[in-house]
Amino acid sequence: MSFRLIVPLTFALCLSGQALALGNSDTWTRGYAQGTAEYTIQGKGQSQLYLACDSAGYQAATIIFSDANGHQVSMDSGQTLTMKIDNADEADISESESHVGSGNLMWAWNKLRTGKRVVVTGSGARPAVFTLNGAAGVIPAFGDNGCVAKFDIQ
Template sequence: MKRTTINASLLACAMLPLVAQAFGNHQTWTSGFAQGSSEYIILGKGKSQLYLACGDGSRSATLIFTDPAGHDISMDSGKRLLLKIDEYDAVDISDTDSHAGEGSITSAWNHLRNGKQVTVSGENVRSATFTLNGAGKVLPEFGTQGCLSKFVL
């Protein structure tokens, strides 16, 4: 009986590094599902990552940017957050609780689905550039599948 317990413990410990790996990768967008939210992520240089989540329709979509040093900023946090996708002008997605903000996040989100790269910048963070490879395959159209702005809710 003790031998079975020890073997099970060793197997669990051996698998722990696999479970603890970070979600996402550097080459293409990935998606997952956790705690009632669809999640979408791309990793960049250093600690940088761009994380988006859509809920069940009872809460607004989330976009969190982590810069190369590990500092976070998110939309609707009261801080300035900008997305520059390909050759388009940077879009301010700081606040989605207004009609203009809803239009900005809808436009930016849809460009994320069709673009080649995005540069994210914001208040008190260093900018970072991410590939949009695979984003069109995993990101749903904004306004569907729980991807809603605060203004709509």
């Protein structure tokens, strides 16, 4: 392989790796793509907490958790997903289709904006801890910017 091919290929691989890694380690970030607002933080290893809202509110908010090994768990998918924020009781945010589930989601979402740290776990996933420092400046209040539960759009 010639030097002319190696340099552009190396540059392209570096850029593609950055594009796939949404978010920063221990810092909440926000993004926007194709009508979806995205809020995310990366933790240790491959752990990540990803929240997304359809800007028009036509689709339910989404939360996807990846543990340090990259095992993903998402709400409204038949999997168990829980959050323990600071010293509060663990909240089951596995589904947002029921009245109780939507209430749990709204409570947890808004608590993410005011808490200090969250421990997230789910079906077959190892627990991961994420900071909530700066989250209030990134994550909107639940009900704003199209962030709604499945219960609210049925």
